[in-house]
Amino acid sequence: MNLIMFDMDGTLINSGTMIANTINYVRVNLGFEAFEKNYILEKVNDPSINTAEFFYGTKHFTPQQTTLFEEYYHKNCLLELEIYEGIEKLLQELRGNFKLAVATNASSVFANKMLKHLELRDYFDLVYGYDSVQKPKPHPEMVHKIMNDIKTTKEKSLLIGDSHKDIQAAFNAGVDSILVNWGFSNHEKDAIENVEELEKRIYKKFVK
Template identity: 30%
Template sequence: MTSPATTIVFDLDGTLVDTAPDLVASLNHTIAIKGLPPVSYEDLTHLVGQGARVMIARAFALRGASLAEDELPALLERFIDHYAAGMPGQSRPYPGLTEALERLRDAGHLLAVCTNKMEGLARPLIEKLGLTGYFTAITGGDTFAVRKPDAAHLTGTVEMAGGVAHKALMIGDSINDILAARNAGIPSIAVPFGYSDVAIDTLGASEVIGHFDELTLELVERLTAKA
């Protein structure tokens, strides 16, 4: 009897790829048109996590500026146009990622991306970084009716990848990722090099790894083995 493959699901921003410089640049380009001063990398950890629309709205709140609901679509379009035109910009996979994806895939695991970034921005970014071929599913914050931390975003991604939720693992940098995993009953790994605005060891992940070299087959096996 062969057991089903393990599906290893990665968050994108701050987990697979260091996108912060480009997110900050596109956000600042967007809010500048309304006269708002630029935000910094430190600000980004509070702004990112729920996609571009929320990021823009949070930037206005951070600056104490009012934003009418009907102003958002044009600002979102301005963000998307700038971000898409610059891709991949300065965004790069984190150290050791490609080697980790190779060894996990070679061991027969299914790999997927579950991001709150819009799918239409996530796919070309992953493509331009040459990573598309590793993943059997890529879902964004607008792929389903719900997004992380809702469990259905994660379980829907696992199913699309060809896997099963009872043999899956989530890897992410923020509370949304770890909560989505917990809500889905899936073990999780947190990475400290991303954009969490709280200490990574307070998120309640099953494990914390500081480098993709630590994402070994043994660790995957240990976290996904049924007690």
Template identity: 30%
Template structure:
């Protein structure tokens, strides 16, 4: 295989989780604001970890309590979150062939380890880079560069797979191959930078990797 490392985004790429995450955010901030953000406003705020995302809509001193509420709801409704079809099999095959898999997400360490552990896929990942562990969130390439350094892999040997424009921008600035994952069924959006590849299904992406 051409690539020595693949870096995946979490939500909308591996997990069909966005509906639960949006409800968790709304539950988290409910006591601290009279105005519920629209889905579009939430999407625009994505990038940093959950506390910082919610902090864009509530007073700063309420962020820790809001996160407790967020995670309480997230845990309670995690049974509604599933891996996209064929993701588990794809990760197993990539792990065997490539050997090095990382995850770079705007989500925090607590929620990331929880969802990977609950779905029994945590052991596939050599490196986790979460939103509360970087100074500069997506679309800044810091998280990707940190993953590459930890994995001892050069940028031209690596790939980022994500469902958002921020993933593509981060990948371009890091110098890795960029893949837009369209299998989540999100509505089309304007991309700030054109990805190297676009795939509508996990199976098509897997076929590309192992052609």
């Protein structure tokens, strides 16, 4: 069975305002100044930085940081969410011909909540988050786990995302990937600009 895995934030849905507000809530409560939204979204997807250290000044996320993050996220994760233009139509077209999954570094609990709120959850066979694995993207564990649970192979799988963490996770798992440029990063090369082009690329891979 052919499998398409989607990142969530910045790929399926625009949750940038909520993510930036959550990180700034933690920062302010820890005594740091708030960052500008676009700066946060650029850095949160950068695989070359330690996210905990960059945003909160610690090598690893602490219980206090996690509590603050989840406190704000739980109350606000359904605010200011938008489905990117063309995404739901694409999912409708793909659903009958492919297995579909979400591979997100967000919590799977919140991801399910957000997707249900936007009436997208039923399109997906699986929704896995950072809490579904020991090592999130760019580590390939999440990709491998989805393929194993769907019972398919890397040759029949594709990962779509808006960050280099997604592309690295796919590469590390030996899976083809597509980088999209409507999310939180502004890629100068190797990224596609709209859902119409994404659909063409998907069928180019799977329809021989």
